[in-house]
């Protein structure tokens with residue numbers, strides 16, 4: 001049976017899956033990821049990285065996911081086998097048709113978190129080996145799955161039953177969410193946390209192997225993934241959504257019903273089409289979700305009344321809506337504009353500050369995109385305010401370790417942070433610092449003094465790293481975030497005058513990241529934290545021309561990071577003409593999204609003289 005992808009698609013109106021055969025693979029399906037659809041592609045650095053003759057999906061994000069999945073497929077089937085199938089032109093000869101129920105053995109977990117199973121070649125080699133992508137499955141498991149789409153050398157299938165579980169890895173008593181296995185948000189709740197971190201490390205390893213275009217000799221051994229202090233109740237932002245009433249339901253309402261503004265609904269009268277929640281895995285169909293255990297308690301508590309309010313008002317919605325729930329500290333107490341005196345830190349005991357201290361411990365849920373959110377970060381308690389609808393990292397519990405790691409990685413070759421620093425959070429790190437051996441201890445005189453924070457958002461890295469630099473320049477496209485960053489410097493100066501004695505040392509500029517390079521280059525560290533699509537070529541070329549001392553690249557998409565890091569290293573090698581080059585000192589995953597397949601990655605590049 002030879003089914004092409006198009007033959008298998010049910011009519012568009014009934015199509016149960018996304019259009020391009022690239023559903024839910026290679027992409028972290030956090031609630032955020034579902035709604036904030038990434039638009040990146042990973043350009044072809046080597047011909048082999050693209051599925052040869054790949055079908056044009058017409059969607060950049062789809063191609064990026066396909067690129068990543070294609071590597072997983074090649075790894076599981078073996079490159080020789082894949083090449084043979086391609087040579088024979090059999091890569092579309094799917095052994096299944098739509099809704100076939102099959103049994104398959106899972107060989108690996110792909111970079112998107114789904115199990116990659118293999119149907120071995122049969123009919124004496126007439127039929128090529130074939131991969132089957134099944135979410136919520138683990139290596140070594142035998143599963144029954146229902147095929148819903150065929151693509152090049154692989155099919156997508158829904159999990160029906162785990163026939164033979166991998167009992168070393170799978171333990172369903174770990175699952176804390178009633179929607180796990182259907183909701184697209186989490187992939188890994190059945191795993192021990194250490195196993196989740198191991199899987200994420202292997203995603204980072206593969207990303208550098210497959211997308212950096214660098215020889216293995218220059219890729220450092222990838223450190224273990226640094227875990228999140230909170231593994232549930234950590235998500236400070238969720239964006240559930242719902243569709244407006246369908247035309248048919250609207251038309252069926254009586255005149256009396258239409259005249260009523262409020263609708264009283266109980267469990268029996270809620271219509272089938274009214275679902276408020278997240279997408280069902282691999283579909284655009286909204287699931288009704290009453291609770292999300294990875295969200296913070298204040299968000300979880302806010303969900304129920306918000307859902308009730310929507311139900312009672314549902315007929316007023318003409319379009320679907322994406323809701324916003326943000327965890328914020330109570331802002332009813334203003335932070336003073338200027339430092340009061342040396343004992344006026346929030347932890348101090350004057351009556352005014354006690355109130356502020358209380359506000360700093362009181363969490364509220366913000367649902368207005370234009371409202372201001374307040375968060376405290378790390379042991380130092382840096383305070384950040386930002387507009388609810390703009391970017392801020394979504395796991396507060398890991399921001400202290402993340403920003404400390406960046407700091408310690410920058411200063412490791414000098415034996416640690418500057419001794420003059422008045423930062424009280426210099427605890428011994430719980431991670432190993434770079435171990436490539438490529439970096440000899442450096443002299444004090446060469447210690448960096450300037451920081452450039454590209455894609456700075458509301459100033460997370462600029463402000464948390466400010467005690468260690470003389471001058472800091474941040475740049476960011478969003479004017480709202482730049483206004484927040486500027487205010488955040490003032491706030492932290494007022495709260496922590498000894499940590500942030502001179503607010504003028506931080507300057508923020510609204511604009512494209514490529515416009516930052518007018519500042520001093522020597523003794524400068526560049527932090528890059530771009531969106532999922534990574535940096536554009538113009539930016540990369542300017543970093544190479546500029547050639548600063550250290551580059552720390554933080555990314556929520558390790559695949560585009562690996563591509564950009566490869567370009568930086570190769571570009572600098574060319575420009576340095578054998579005299580200077582960037583050494584990739586360390587790469588390490590950070591777990592900002594426990595229970596999901598998503599991994600944040602931090603890469604450190606250092607400029608070294610080669611002669």
Ligand SMILES: C[S@@+](CC[C@H](N)C(=O)[O-])C[C@H]1O[C@@H](n2cnc3c(N)ncnc32)[C@H](O)[C@@H]1O
Pocket residue numbers: 391392393454455456457458459460461475476477478481511512513514529530531532556
């Ligand atoms: C992943 S966020 C990082 C923000 C910040 N570093 C943080 O951790 O909070 C990426 C930021 O890049 C900004 N951005 C996107 N494209 C940009 C560009 N071309 N130039 C400057 N900033 C950009 C976005 O507005 C967003 O705030």
